[in-house]
Amino acid sequence: MAARTAPTSPITTPCCATVGSTDFDVADATELAKGFAALADPVRLHLLSMITTSGPGGACVCDLIEPSGRSQPTVSHHLKVLREAGLVTSEKRGTWAWYHVVPDRVAQLRGALAD
Amino acid sequence: MAARTAPTSPITTPCCATVGSTDFDVADATELAKGFAALADPVRLHLLSMITTSGPGGACVCDLIEPSGRSQPTVSHHLKVLREAGLVTSEKRGTWAWYHVVPDRVAQLRGALAD
DNA sequence: CCGATATATCGATGATTGTCAATATATTTC
DNA sequence: GAAATATATTGACAATCATCGATATATCGG
Numbered sequence: 654m655a656a657r658t659a660p661t662s663p664i665t666t667p668c669c670a671t672v673g674s675t676d677f678d679v680a681d682a683t684e685l686a687k688g689f690a691a692l693a694d695p696v697r698l699h700l701l702s703m704i705t706t707s708g709p710g711g712a713c714v715c716d717l718i719e720p721s722g723r724s725q726p727t728v729s730h731h732l733k734v735l736r737e738a739g740l741v742t743s744e745k746r747g748t749w750a751w752y753h754v755v756p757d758r759v760a761q762l763r764g765a766l767a768d
Numbered sequence: 769m770a771a772r773t774a775p776t777s778p779i780t781t782p783c784c785a786t787v788g789s790t791d792f793d794v795a796d797a798t799e800l801a802k803g804f805a806a807l808a809d810p811v812r813l814h815l816l817s818m819i820t821t822s823g824p825g826g827a828c829v830c831d832l833i834e835p836s837g838r839s840q841p842t843v844s845h846h847l848k849v850l851r852e853a854g855l856v857t858s859e860k861r862g863t864w865a866w867y868h869v870v871p872d873r874v875a876q877l878r879g880a881l882a883d
Numbered sequence: 884c885c886g887a888t889a890t891a892t893c894g895a896t897g898a899t900t901g902t903c904a905a906t907a908t909a910t911t912t913c
Numbered sequence: 914g915a916a917a918t919a920t921a922t923t924g925a926c927a928a929t930c931a932t933c934g935a936t937a938t939a940t941c942g943g
Binding site for chain 4 (some may be wrong): 713714715725726728729730732733745747748749751
Binding site (some may be wrong): 677679682683685686687689690692693694695697699700703704720759760762763765766767 | 780785792798800801804805807809810812813814817835874877880881882
């Protein structure tokens with residue numbers, strides 16, 4: 654805690670003024686942080702980009718491995734991270750797996766960055 | 769690489785169709801990933817929220833420590849991460865340090881999540 | 884100059900992460 | 914059923930991270 658009385662800001666705000674009126678929900682923060690953590694890797698951003706720009710049928714994993722520049726197990730791992738973060742869903746059709754973006758989850762994270 | 773010929777999607781998209789037309793810039797992805805990594809922690813989201821909702825004079829660190837529920841060195845560390853990610857700037861006025869949000873950087877990350 | 888205070892840095896530690904090779908599972912084709 | 918293929922899982926390892934206590938640096942008030 655601030656024991657000494659803080660000085661006045663050179664502008665108009667007094668020191669130690671209440672920072673905003675909205676209470677910060679720690680549970681929400683943890684959920685958002687998990688989402689952002691999934692985006693905190695260039696390979697996963699690349700994967701998400703490819704899945705996003707794929708058609709309505711989704712993106713086949715077989716098309717994601719080579720452009721990612723990573724091994725198949727590594728790509729599978731990153732897709733799992735994206736899935737568990739709620740950013741994509743997967744669907745198996747025959748031998749192939751197809752991934753789709755979850756627009757609502759992306760929008761939620763985008764909305765958290767509103768100004 | 770996909771040695772076997774892939775089947776047709778149940779919808780209209782053929783398998784292994786080219787996923788999107790926009791080339792993915794790896795350098796951009798790395799820069800974006802660094803930004804999202806800074807947001808991938810509940811404590812930093814809380815700090816950023818408090819700094820964002822503070823007035824034009826910025827947020828005094830002395831006001832951020834107690835609500836964060838973390839020790840002073842830990843808060844200092846997280847603020848450094850946010851600073852090095854370009855999300856906030858710091859200014860020292862006397863004994864106190866004041867932090868400001870960098871709206872352009874936040875907007876850049878938000879824009880990367882566009883649908 | 885001295886004591887008090889605000890913030891940053893250092894050092895250590897336990898936890899998490901990204902990566903790949905090896906292996907497992909499941910599906911298709913012959 | 915056997916061989917081939919697509920994807921997932923496991924195990925290991927180096928690297929990074931979140932956290933705190935201790936300490937350093939700097940500023941203010943007397």
